[in-house]
């Protein structure tokens with residue numbers, strides 16, 4: 289007997305899209321991989337809501353648990369505990385229903401190398417019940433949309449890495465999925481191909497497509513995603529807009545001043561200012577300060593340096609970034 293889908297629980301309010309229904313919801317989602325040297329908790333009690341039409345990112349370093357999370361949401365990995373609803377179907381109770389409503393682009397090239405590009409797409413349409421002419425029409429439309437019309441008759445193995453990703457995205461969209469999952473879409477592609485992919489993915493979102501993307505690239509997360517879940521060792525560290533994550537994690541501006549001689553007198557003088565910054569590092573003629581008050585600190589550094597007989601050679605201000613937010617959240621540098 290076919291299992292009855294469990295209805296999705298009520299939607300929790302969120303910072304944006306507060307009134308849109310949930311495209312994805314997880315409750316205590318957990319994955320443990322048994323290992324001889326001790327079980328590995330790859331995802332540890334994830335509670336997430338992604339709204340319809342949202343562009344949502346899972347950001348984390350290699351091994352953080354992003355692919356495992358996507359695997360559970362796309363029915364490829366069985367959760368050890370917790371529940372997930374995707375397109376209003378409970379993943380464990382109705383995996384077939386979920387699969388028919390999602391598109392998935394994995395990290396690996398899963399195109400059929402022996403088929404033409406157009407057939408790769410059209411066969412996917414046929415699999416989902418589209419009549420042959422409609423499947424071919426949609427395949428050609430998608431290839432046109434993604435700038436690949438001239439590749440329709442090429443064999444899949446003749447494509448570059450960036451073209452392969454674009455065709456895989458097109459194939460995942462053949463059946464008009466409610467949610468599109470992209471696992472590290474730009475990993476391993478050259479910068480120009482990455483720009484093209486970003487444009488395509490952003491344009492999909494503009495048409496209202498719900499997109500969930502995993503990435504270990506901070507700039508990709510910031511450029512594309514409306515909201516981010518920052519994951520580390522299977523734990524959810526933060527879930528908000530990139531701007532809010534930077535602000536709430538207390539990520540600070542870094543000011544770097546290069547003098548013409550040893551910067552120690554300037555750093556000492558800065559320390560002696562009441563209420564002045566504490567996070568001051570000196571490296572020869574360079575002083576680096578992390579602060580929430582960059583304008584006043586920079587002014588101090590210029591005045592103090594001049595009073596100490598130092599000439600400023602160069603000064604830079606690095607605003608709060610996801611990089612500095614990750615450092616604040618985890619206490620260690622972000623090394624993808």
Ligand SMILES: Nc1ncnc2c1ncn2[C@@H]1O[C@H](COP(=O)(O)OP(=O)(O)OP(=O)(O)O)[C@@H](O)[C@H]1O
Pocket residue numbers: 321328330348349350351352353354355356357472504
């Ligand atoms: N099938 C598996 N069996 C055992 N351990 C696994 C399996 N799949 C993943 N892991 C481990 O689970 C942890 C999370 O892996 P996962 O692939 O989800 O991370 P990720 O954030 O997607 O990283 P990447 O970007 O490198 O894919 C890692 O320590 C990984 O080695």
